[in-house]
Amino acid sequence: MSDGPVARRGPGDPRPWGGVRPFSIKTKLGALVVISVLITTGLSMIAVQTKTELRFITVFSMIATLLITQFVAHSLTAPLDDMNAVARSISHGDYTRRVREHRRDELGDLAQTINVMADELEAQDHQRKELVANVSHELRTPIAGLRAVLENIVDGVTEADPETMRTALKQTERLGRLVETLLDLSRLDNGVVPLRRQRFEVWPYLSGVLKEANMVASARAGMTTGSGGHTRKDVHLSLDVRPPELTAHVDPERIHQVVANLIDNAVKHSPPHGRVTVKARPGPQPDSLRLEILDEGPGIPRTEWHRVFERFNRGSVNQPHGPGSDGGTGLGLAIARWAVDLHGGRIGVAESERGCRILITLPGASPSSG
DSSP states (O other): OOOOSGGGOOTTOOSOTTSOOTTOHHHHHHHHHHHHHHHHHHHHHHHHHHTOOHHHHHHHHHHHHHHHHHHHHHHHHHHHHHHHHHHHHHHTTOOOOOOOOOOOSHHHHHHHHHHHHHHHHHHHHHHHHHHHHHHHHHHHHHHHHHHHHHHHHHTTSSOOOHHHHHHHHHHHHHHHHHHHHHHHHHHHHHTOOOOOOEEEEHHHHHHHHHHHHHHHHHHTTTOOOOSSSOOOSSSEEEEEESSTTOEEEEOHHHHHHHHHHHHHHHHHTOOTTOEEEEEEEEOSSTTOEEEEEEOOSSOOOGGGGGGTTSTTOOOOSSSOSOTTOOOOOSOHHHHHHHHHHHTTOEEEEEOOSSSOEEEEEEOOOOTTTO
16 A cells, blocks of 8 residues: 655654665665676776787676666666556546556655546546536436426426426525535635635624524525525524623624534534534634534534535445435535635534534634734
């Protein structure tokens, strides 16, 4: 298994930690020169002692040196041919081939780097295919529902009454939420979203976020979204801000994305009539903020903590979603991590006696922005 480049080698790597390779290319070339000189010198001494003509000794010396050089050159060019074949396969879209990593020199490091690159390209290709599959799946249902409603109206099967149009509006809203999620993903990849930090009171702001989440849940009750905005009305949302006059200096729009996506995820994983709590506390620096989102769901296995915020990761628990919710696109938590990273903060899963606990730390105003 690849240990990656030299800077990433692990305890099982046989190479010395000081960076000196006993079988490096420089060592091999140096040994080739030394051996060639020794052969020439030895044959010259034999020629002097045996009174052999110098031209015969020169020929023998050249032949021996060429044979040794050919052997060393083959040992250096053979892995390059293997790397070239693997690189050509990668350029044609085949990310399954790998370079053999049995060498302990610079070419071995290059082979490891190529394999790491192939692993990353294979993962990106897998994510791209998952994105297409997820988006296709998410788009199919609202488009089919909207088309059915409009066809029934055109064919005269149903009247364009408020109830029918409300159904069409719900499907249109679902399409809009999916497009908004994809736009967030595009901004994430391109890094084109600037931060607009401002100082504001935390309690009124988070209270508005939770109130909006409850309103969205009531308005969309009975409709499966999967593209942002939970639909369950049986989960209670609570807010705990201490001190009540707590202020923060962050980008409110980006933090809205973080809290809304985390609430959406927590609600989906909550048991019937469960509770989701949003806690806010002051951070270690002035105007910094510490947020916690806790639910009462099945929790996340510790072995999955490092994958929680990966794109398209929907969890591995047996019943990850409560009634009235589905798996979603697997992008909400990735977008939350992106927004936190923009602030230079940290987000991760923390220890909890029950359910899942997401901990966020956001730095305050820098001296230049004060």
